Amino acid sequence: MIANTLTVILILAGLVFFAAGTAGMLRFPDVYSRLHALTKADNVGLGLVVLGLMFQASGPSDILKLLLIWLLVLAAGTTAAHMVAQRTWTHGEFESDR
Amino acid sequence: MAAAAMLWWILAGSGALLEPLALLAILLAGVTSLLLPAGRPLPLRLRALPGLLGFFLRSSFLGGLDVARRALDPRLPIDPGFVTYRADLAHGPPLTLFMAVISLLPGTLSVRLEGRLLTLHVLDRHADTRAALSTLERRIRAAFRDPRHRRNDTNGETP
Structure with missing residues (x-):
């Protein structure tokens, strides 16, 4: 019961961060600022969702699997953000700003 | 195995x-x-790792909180700009980790690395970015044994 409550609270909090990240991507004025919103907010959002799911895990291997997922997404996210930023730096913005 | x-x-x-x-x-x-020809084993100092991990978890959480707050604020309080920073870390794992973690700290995003000169994008030009960066740099330096002490004389790898 407590585990289920914690799961619901943590996942809802995580979803707030995902929504904020999406809001940032829509509202921020340029490519770089949008990358900030995506990498950082989604990282925390996924972290909270993963933490919430850990309370539903059936054993230590499930917990480690969730942790592994979070770490891999973290590494992929920060690397992809850096690559997009670098490409934008050398080749200019992809689209004109509204 | x-x-x-x-x-x-x-x-x-x-x-x-x-x-x-x-x-x-x-x-x-x-x-x-x-x-497989393994690279040099990572010269990690295990004692400094928990500190680095704690610092990373705390500041990446703050980073998410900060950017979420800015994105949801109706006034959109951002003042983006670029900052350069000269890192004093060895090339290879320490510098790579530094650049990766920067993108998850509050308000900073690593854009480009030329030699040891980093170009960063910051969300708020008035935030004290430099202090946060040197804290991170100090923690990463503490977590790695610096290979430059042995390689300094043969060092020709600056791109």
Whole structure:
């Protein structure tokens, strides 16, 4: 019961961060600022969702699997953000700003 | 070998650990990792790792909180700009980790690295970015043994 409550609270909090990240991507004025919103907010959002799911895990291997997922997404996210930023730096913005 | 067995256990569960295919895969992975020319082992200082991990978890959480607050604020309080920073870390894992973690700290995003000169994008030009960066740099330097002490005279790898 407590585990289920914690799961619901943590996942809802995580979803707030995902929504904020999406809001940032829509509202921020340029490519770089949008990358900030995506990498950082989604990282925390996924972290909270993963933490919430850990309370539903059936054993230590499930917990480690969730942790592994979070770490891999973290590494992929920060690397992809850096690559997009670098490409934008050398080749200019992809689209004109509204 | 132990790492491969652990990975299999994580991915497939303990019941599948004794299947013939699992044993074969673990064995092959172990042998491969021994045969491949491994790079130098990571010169990590284990004692400094918990501190770095704690610092990372705390500040990446703050980073998410900060950018979420800015994105949801109706006034959109951002003042983006670029900042350069000269990192004094060795090339290779320390500098790579530094650039990766920067993108998860509050308000900073690593854009470009020329030699040791970093170009960063910051969400708020008035925030004290430099202090946060040197804190991170100090923690990463504490977590790695600096290979430059041995390689300094033959160092020709600056791009």
